Amino acid sequence: MIAEAGLAALWLAAALSLLQLFLGTAALREGGEAMLRVVRPVAVAQGVLAGLSFLFLIWLFLRTDLSVQLVAANSHSAKPWLYKFAGAWGNHEGSMLLWVTVLAVAGAAVALFERRLKQNTLIATLAAQAAIGLGFYAFLLFASNPFTRLSPVPVEGNGLNPLLQDPGLAFHPPTLYFGYVGISIAFSFAVGALVTRDVGPDFARAMRPWVLAAWIFLTLGITAGSYWAYYELGWGGWWFWDPVENASLMPWLAATALLHSVTVLATRDGLRAWTVMLAVVAFSMSMIGTFLVRSGILTSVHAFAVDPRRGAFILVLLFLYIGGALLLYGLRVGTVKEGSRFDFISREGALVVNNLLLTVILGVVLFGTIYPLVTEAFGEKLSIGPPYFNAAAGPVALILVVFMGAGAMLRWRSDRARELIGRLAIPVLITACALLLVVLLAPGIRILPLFGLVLAAGVGAASIAPLWKRNLRRTPLFIWGMVVAHLGIAVALAGMASEAAFTKETLIAARPGQTMGVGPYSVRFDSVEPVAGPNWTAVEARLTARRGEGSPFALRPQARMFSSPPTPTSEAAIVTVLDGQLYVAIGESDDQGRWQLRLWWKPAVTLIWLGGFMVAFGGLLALLGRVRRERRSARRLEEALA
Amino acid sequence: MKPKNQRLVLLALALVAVLGAVLLAMSAMRDQAAFFYAPGDVARKGLPLDRAVRIGGMVRQGSIRRHPDGITIDFLVGDDTAETIPVRFTGITPELFRENSGVVAEGRFQSDGRFVASEILAKHDENYVPPQLAAEGRHKTETLE
Numbered sequence: 001m002i003a004e005a006g007l008a009a010l011w012l013a014a015a016l017s018l019l020q021l022f023l024g025t026a027a028l029r030e031g032g033e034a035m036l037r038v039v040r041p042v043a044v045a046q047g048v049l050a051g052l053s054f055l056f057l058i059w060l061f062l063r064t065d066l067s068v069q070l071v072a073a074n075s076h077s078a079k080p081w082l083y084k085f086a087g088a089w090g091n092h093e094g095s096m097l098l099w100v101t102v103l104a105v106a107g108a109a110v111a112l113f114e115r116r117l118k119q120n121t122l123i124a125t126l127a128a129q130a131a132i133g134l135g136f137y138a139f140l141l142f143a144s145n146p147f148t149r150l151s152p153v154p155v156e157g158n159g160l161n162p163l164l165q166d167p168g169l170a171f172h173p174p175t176l177y178f179g180y181v182g183i184s185i186a187f188s189f190a191v192g193a194l195v196t197r198d199v200g201p202d203f204a205r206a207m208r209p210w211v212l213a214a215w216i217f218l219t220l221g222i223t224a225g226s227y228w229a230y231y232e233l234g235w236g237g238w239w240f241w242d243p244v245e246n247a248s249l250m251p252w253l254a255a256t257a258l259l260h261s262v263t264v265l266a267t268r269d270g271l272r273a274w275t276v277m278l279a280v281v282a283f284s285m286s287m288i289g290t291f292l293v294r295s296g297i298l299t300s301v302h303a304f305a306v307d308p309r310r311g312a313f314i315l316v317l318l319f320l321y322i323g324g325a326l327l328l329y330g331l332r333v334g335t336v337k338e339g340s341r342f343d344f345i346s347r348e349g350a351l352v353v354n355n356l357l358l359t360v361i362l363g364v365v366l367f368g369t370i371y372p373l374v375t376e377a378f379g380e381k382l383s384i385g386p387p388y389f390n391a392a393a394g395p396v397a398l399i400l401v402v403f404m405g406a407g408a409m410l411r412w413r414s415d416r417a418r419e420l421i422g423r424l425a426i427p428v429l430i431t432a433c434a435l436l437l438v439v440l441l442a443p444g445i446r447i448l449p450l451f452g453l454v455l456a457a458g459v460g461a462a463s464i465a466p467l468w469k470r471n472l473r474r475t476p477l478f479i480w481g482m483v484v485a486h487l488g489i490a491v492a493l494a495g496m497a498s499e500a501a502f503t504k505e506t507l508i509a510a511r512p513g514q515t516m517g518v519g520p521y522s523v524r525f526d527s528v529e530p531v532a533g534p535n536w537t538a539v540e541a542r543l544t545a546r547r548g549e550g551s552p553f554a555l556r557p558q559a560r561m562f563s564s565p566p567t568p569t570s571e572a573a574i575v576t577v578l579d580g581q582l583y584v585a586i587g588e589s590d591d592q593g594r595w596q597l598r599l600w601w602k603p604a605v606t607l608i609w610l611g612g613f614m615v616a617f618g619g620l621l622a623l624l625g626r627v628r629r630e631r632r633s634a635r636r637l638e639e640a641l642a
Numbered sequence: 643m644k645p646k647n648q649r650l651v652l653l654a655l656a657l658v659a660v661l662g663a664v665l666l667a668m669s670a671m672r673d674q675a676a677f678f679y680a681p682g683d684v685a686r687k688g689l690p691l692d693r694a695v696r697i698g699g700m701v702r703q704g705s706i707r708r709h710p711d712g713i714t715i716d717f718l719v720g721d722d723t724a725e726t727i728p729v730r731f732t733g734i735t736p737e738l739f740r741e742n743s744g745v746v747a748e749g750r751f752q753s754d755g756r757f758v759a760s761e762i763l764a765k766h767d768e769n770y771v772p773p774q775l776a777a778e779g780r781h782k783t784e785t786l787e
Contacts, residue, residue: 235761271652273649274652274656338648338649341648342648352652352655356655356656356659357659359656359659359660359663360659360660360662360663360666361663362663363659363660363663363664363667364663364666364667364670367663367664367667368667371667371671382677382678383677383678383696384671384677385677385678385696385748387670387677387693387694388667388670388671388677391670392666392667392669392670396666507713507732507733507734508712508713509711509712509713559737567737568737568738569737570734570737585734586734587713587734587735588734588735590708590712592712594712596712596713596734598733598734
């Protein structure tokens with residue numbers, strides 16, 4: 001009955017989204033007060049129903065109800081409960097249900113909490129959100145039904161891909177989706193504002209918190225995914241330019257650009273048409289990403305099933321929504337008035353540069369991700385790998401980081417170049433010192449890591465600059481947010497550069513009792529023991545690492561064999577110390593009793609993810625700051641009226 | 643500077659940015675004209691000696707040879723052509739690396755035609771086939787069950 005209840009909830013939610021679209025359009029045409037009042041509750045009900053349907057699926061997975069095809073194909077009764085729970089979205093249908101649920105819940109949140117947007121625009125926004133939902137409900141119900149029953153009922157399920165059996169599965173997909181799909185709100189806002197011709201500072205101020213919230217989740221999700229790949233896949237890399245990673249990076253790039261341009265629109269009433277365009281592009285990137293990942297044209301741990309019909313379905317939705325939004329944009333952009341002007345040497349000018357550079361990076365990544373697929377469709381094989389992305393996107397990203405440091409020091413509307421140079425003196429001095437220091441201490445360093453380290457120092461200093469000469473206790477929270485987020489970028493950059501420049505690796509086939517060195521550590525290989533977990537057995541190497549005369553600590557990398565499905569995986573042992581990580585993986589044994597060991601010393605590598613979390617935390621501070629300021633001004637308005 | 647029509651200037655800048663992105667992408671593409679080589683491609687396109695590339699194919703039956711150091715292996719990668727690529731790899735092979743199964747390796751060609759791999763890419767499941775091969779029907783999927 002649970003599966004049927006879930007399916008019913010899903011159908012009802014789909015019907016409500018149709019109703020929401022219909023009522024919204026009718027209300028906009030005829031302007032009936034009565035209809036306006038029901039659109040909000042309908043959106044909320046739709047969100048609740050979609051959420052319910054998702055909860056029912058989780059319930060099925062927790063009970064391991066093998067009469068449901070999806071559970072039988074992807075779960076197993078002997079799995080630890082956390083992976084039964086998170087396994088609900090560790091497959092194609094379940095993850096699409098999560099996708100649609102986030103879409104519906106985001107719409108419901110707008111219906112519940114959005115009070116500043118003009119009512120007409122809000123109705124149009126909710127109608128647009130319902131229109132997106134409708135297509136994806138159809139995709140779920142007709143091409144990816146998660147609740148299909150199975151007969152006869154198998155005795156046991158097939159189990160979950162062991163690579164996914166990790167606490168990361170409980171955290172990474174939901175956070176990523178909240179950002180990835182949450183950015184749909186920006187898309188719907190843009191469509192809504194185009195329909196009612198309401199693009200202006202008020203619209204931007206209403207949209208900003210939603211963009212910020214989605215962007216925070218997206219940042220967290222990408223950071224978590226990067227760390228998960230780093231420790232689970234055991235190759236010691238943190239970013240692989242895999243199409244699936246690019247699929248999450250592209251919406252992030254667009255959302256980051258949008259975040260900055262929406263500020264120009266909210267504060268200075270500039271970049272009107274451009275901001276609307278970015279809002280459309282950001283969610284379009286999410287949909288393109290969904291197509292790449294869910295259509296089965298890529299082979300990856302993220303792509304669960306290959307079914308060409310599904311790809312065609314999403315492709316049609318893609319053309320409908322992106323094409324529709326662009327058509328509306330083309331028709332209506334002429335009615336968007338030109339915003340206020342500004343000097344090019346100003347905060348707005350710097351933000352324009354930020355937007356242009358982010359767009360260039362986005363274009364480069366999009367091209368590199370899509371082009372091989374397009375040529376393949378025409379019969380020509382072509383493969384684009386990390387060298388392309390590093391060569392094309394890396395330098396632009398470094399330039400962008402420089403502008404980030406300088407731009408935050410500029411005044412709004414108009415500023416003087418000479419004054420800016422004065423303000424830049426200290427960061428430039430720090431950059432020069434860092435250059436000297438790095439060249440002296442690490443003479444053989446390659447050019448990109450060198451630039452990365454030196455710029456990280458200078459930009460780190462520059463990003464704190466907006467706090468100079470301010471009373472720190474009276475500084476608004478959103479200024480703190482900007483400072484923390486920009487500093488996070490510098491911190492992450494330092495981590496990336498340090499990882500690229502200073503990683504030490506030792507590869508060895510060793511016997512128990514042997515001692516080897518990696519970086520500043522000496523590591524003793526003590527023994528190999530068999531161990532067992534709930535649904536796996538493993539050989540575990542016991543190692544003791546020691547740095548100089550410091551106290552020794554244990555490392556226990558494992559080579560695991562999962563029972564269902566029977567799959568070997570490697571669990572690296574990672575120890576984090578103040579200035580980096582020691583990373584050990586175990587390989588095969590040979591007939592002489594030796595074991596392959598791979599040891600890495602990665603100085604400052606943790607800064608990469610620390611920086612990512614700082615960026616997200618900065619976003620959170622900015623969000624809180626904006627909400628607080630709004631509450632305060634609303635209260636003041638009330639008092640003035642009373 | 644007070645541009646008469648700032649919107650046009652911004653539009654022009656945006657176009658320049660997009661154009662710049664395309665040019666940048668094109669030039670980076672040319673630098674690594676082909677990134678993926680199947681054994682048959684090497685004879686056809688010549689050895690790419692100047693850059694890191696990926697190769698892919700099937701590990702030939704009986705071709706894996708282990709060195710005395712315990713961590714270096716040599717093996718041959720073949721496809722449906724008569725050509726094979728001799729590969730040398732120092733490191734820990736992914737769990738699913740074995741004879742008669744698909745493999746993708748990243749590294750550099752030496753002038754004698756040997757490929758020195760810096761990384762053997764992990765495959766995500768036992769049915770994995772390099773997409774470049776699967777698409778060409780060079781490989782029939784085999785499953786473990």
